[in-house]
Amino acid sequence: MKIKYHPTDELIEHFTAGILSPALSVLVSTHLDLCPRCQQVNLEVEESLAEQLITTSPAGVNTADYDQMLEHIFNSPAPVQQPQRQSLHSLRVNGKTFVLPPTLARQYQRIGQWSRIPGKMFKAPVQLGSDECIHLIYMDKGSRVPEHTHKGNEVTLVINGVFNDEQDEYRDGDFVMLDQQHKHQPQTQSHDCLTLATLDAPLLFTAGLPRLLNPFSSLFFK
Ligand SMILES: [Zn+2]
Missing domain, CATH: 2.60.120.10 (Jelly Rolls)
Structure with missing residues (x-):
């Protein structure tokens, strides 16, 4: 059965940007667990946020520092992946x-x-x-x-x-x-x-x- 009701794209953007309240984050994240459509939206938002981060250095920030920060971010080890196996809980x-x-x-x-x-x-x-x-x-x-x-x-x-x-x-x-x-x-x-x-x-x-x-x-x- 297809999911009929989804969070708005704006809500997913706020989730991806990490600015939702803890309760709403858990709700949106649990919906993403269940919904391939919104997983796709989330991926697209992540990509566009990453792109914005690369192409626009925030005003007032020294470009050299900013480049160094980006380099640091991209060279940091990837966060530990959650195991893919089915949850036992x-x-x-x-x-x-x-x-x-x-x-x-x-x-x-x-x-x-x-x-x-x-x-x-x-x-x-x-x-x-x-x-x-x-x-x-x-x-x-x-x-x-x-x-x-x-x-x-x-x-x-x-x-x-x-x-x-x-x-x-x-x-x-x-x-x-x-x-x-x-x-x-x-x-x-x-x-x-x-x-x-x-x-x-x-x-x-x-x-x-x-x-x-x-x-x-x-x-x-x-
Ligand atoms: Zn959805």
Whole structure:
């Protein structure tokens, strides 16, 4: 099944340039693990960044120093390559085992304990050492997140499985970015779903009884 939702090219550029927040970096990098199209975009961005570095010496920098710096960079030993073999790290939740994509396998030590959240779901924090809130979220078959909008951006990456909201259905590799404008109700039907999700701000529930949960929304997802 082809991936339908990708990070924007701008987001990939920021990732390649190393200026994304730790949480978004992990999300984009995990998407790249799963998406040949964006791996290609990433390669092109890397090439054009390298080209810019070679052809433009920044203003105010002595050209000789700059040339020396470039020489140093290009003569430095290449960083140690990550082993290409399949990651051995897998994750168990609700009696199921998921093999982690390489980016998450490298963060394995930072993945916390699973805890239950309302609506047949489980969450486990990924501790990146920043203030951001990023979680693995497992939705069992037939589970449902109360309808909500966001104070900030919500980014969800499907690692394995299927979920849907009012707009569409999302599968392995889909990178779904929503802002305050969007109101939605993620749910699963006959499949379960493992996602990686980050929020700029706690969820703000909007409809019916779940509104009572508002003061606690940060407990669910933070
Ligand atoms: Zn992609």
